[in-house]
Amino acid sequence: MQIKFKVNGEAREIEVTPFHRLLDLLREDLGLTGVKEGCGKGECGACSVIMNGRLIPSCLVPAPQADGAEIITIEGLAEGNSLHPLQEAFIETGAVQCGFCIPGMIMAGKNLLDENPSPNEKEVRTALSGNICRCTGYTKIIEAVMLAADKMDSKGSGSDE
């Protein structure tokens, strides 16, 4: 079947079967390999993307469901050479080790900050709790999301105070 949807702001039209997962559609058909497959069972969060404003595990979503949807992946965050504040914050805090969970972590962080621009630490921890990381012990990832919230807050208000 033919489906139409938007990925990272770009309109796409593609032939899929009901047996396609959104994950395969993004990785294999569109080459968006920033979306990672971890467990393939919706438990680890590595394949998280934002679809119609909701954080979803793309391994559990049948591709046809993307028809008419608007999807954001890690590839859609940077603007040209300028990184998203979340990406900057992950680098600055040293939150990345092997990196496999990071695209999912950043999407979970973005989903939180879209809804709640100035979360407290507990809210950040809860928002990231569906994403498993084996390397970092989460501490610097939590720090990174808090830092990104600060960065985006000061940008939004247009002041350096």
Place this chain on the structure above:
Amino acid sequence: MKKKGRGLATIMFGFGYGEGFPDHSIASIEIKADQRIVIKTAAADVGQGVITTVIQIAAEILRIKPDYFEVIQGDTHTTKNSGSTSATRQTYFTGNAVKKAAEDLLANLYHYGSMEFRSNHPEISIKDGEIYLYEEPEYSISYWDLAAKLKDKGITLEAEGSFFPVTYQPDEKGQADKVYVAYTFLSQVIEVEVDTDTGIIDLLNVYTAVDLGKAINPKNVEGQIEGGTVQGLGMAVMEEQVIRNGRTLNAGMSDYLVPTSVDIPKFKHYLIEDQDSEGPFGAKGVGEPTIIAAAPALANAVYDAIGIRFYDLPLNPSKVKKALEEQDNKN
């Protein structure tokens, strides 16, 4: 009722393969005319940061910003043996190999620099990628121009370094002059809160002091401590592989629980830089030592909180609850 407890554990960890195994690493560095310095090492960076570490080391020795470096890593077609990324050894072994290559290269910068200026070693200086006459700094040549000039003469501005320390196999009593190249020491205090109604252990604070010789990249070191400790705490309180008749019954992320962002404690780190003479800038390995103290420190903290000694892991809620009930029945 919630009861707080605090426990301590201290470990030592001999790193590298040790025990007489031929453990070594070889690296090379080339300064290219196109403003790149290329380090070649087979050392695999799996996220621990060895690439960052070797760039820092080479940049320090070669007196130039890290921005110019690029690393060809983990490709056996283009690199020589660096040994495995295991045994907490890459900073020490490949760090030293890269340091030696960089020192050789620095000496050659002086050598070819003095030829360029028809001068002697003491009369030239090297700083920020420039070789210049000490007394007349306006006479200078960049690494890149020097590399280009040498290339015309068929000379490549490159150097290779290797590190191959000796260790000995212990005798039947476990004794030898040097079983491992060096030892990393780590002490950890862990604070917990045990809920005596549910048996759930809350992880509150972890204080870690590690004697690592020298923290070449403190942020990476902290990342190793936090990651290793959380794995150790996972083993201590929740990770249990259930095997029946040779089959793992919980081979999945929903029934083999690992820590998530809501489970982890707060951290405070103390990096003790008591330099080891043989490590690069005195550094020692810090990867695996970070996982070892967590479980014993936690078990000690639980004992401090509820007065019960556990001898097998994990201390999951049902095990803790059962032990509390047995303790109640005795009293």
